[in-house]
């Protein structure tokens with residue numbers, strides 16, 4: 001059996017169908033240590049499905065997952081969390097009707113020797129965590145702010161800070177910038193940089209290359225269930241990458257004569273694809 005401990009996580013030959021719909025077709029995907037991977041693809045490409053397999057939500061029909069070289073058997077959501085895989089959802093990241101400090105420690109409370117929640121300590125720690133991981137620049141925010149009053153970008157910042165504080169090795173962001181304003185998007189990109197600085201890894205899922213390119217070490221393109229391209233950021237300019245994406249959207253291929261993608265061309269879909277890669 002091949003060794004896989006050179007990377008943090010490796011998914012090998014992953015297949016997944018829902019009913020008659022083949023969503024993933026032999027996907028090989030990995031994330032290195034302290035690596036930010038941009039997972040790029042149009043709506044319906046299978047990005048979320050791949051990530052749900054990685055987080056134990058779905059089981060693949062075929063394929064294997066290796067975590068730090070160890071093959072995962074009987075994989076589950078609980079196991080993924082134990083390993084240190086955290087998913088930050090844009091909407092479901094936090095509990096809206098609670099304060100920031102409650103959200104940071106929810107489910108992982110600091111308790112006093114009497115077994116009560118140590119409010120003082122949790123508030124102090126939250127202050128420190130937010131300064132360390134979020135810069136805590138917003139004057140309008142305090143540890144006592146209700147999460148419901150925060151912006152979309154800030155909420156994700158708190159969720160990422162929480163994940164970093166609890167030593168997650170891999171933080172997954174599924175479409176973190178979709179629907180956010182430019183300045184909110186910038187904030188989220190800043191939080192992703194924080195993941196990198198802290199020596200951890202992330203998967204940044206998006207259909208917008210302009211959002212992921214600045215923070216990614218490597219960009220992986222998923223198209224209709226197959227990985228059609230993979231680039232180290234240092235090896236390709238943004239302009240070249242955009243060109244490649246247009247080509248994939250138009251032809252289902254990265255090169256004019258690269259690997260076949262056995263999906264019938266659908267003119268209407270192609271035009272939608274082209275638009276979805278626009279900033």
Ligand SMILES: Nc1ncnc2c1ncn2[C@@H]1O[C@H](COP(=O)(O)OP(=O)(O)O)[C@@H](O)[C@H]1O
Pocket residue numbers: 018021023041042043044045046047048049050
């Ligand atoms: N639980 C499910 N049951 C049936 N079909 C699903 C399910 N989840 C995803 N799909 C289908 O799989 C395809 C890929 O979906 P998804 O992984 O969400 O793509 P992406 O995140 O790239 O937009 C879509 O056609 C979607 O309708």
Ligand SMILES: [Mg+2]
Pocket residue numbers: 047048049174175
């Ligand atoms: Mg998705």
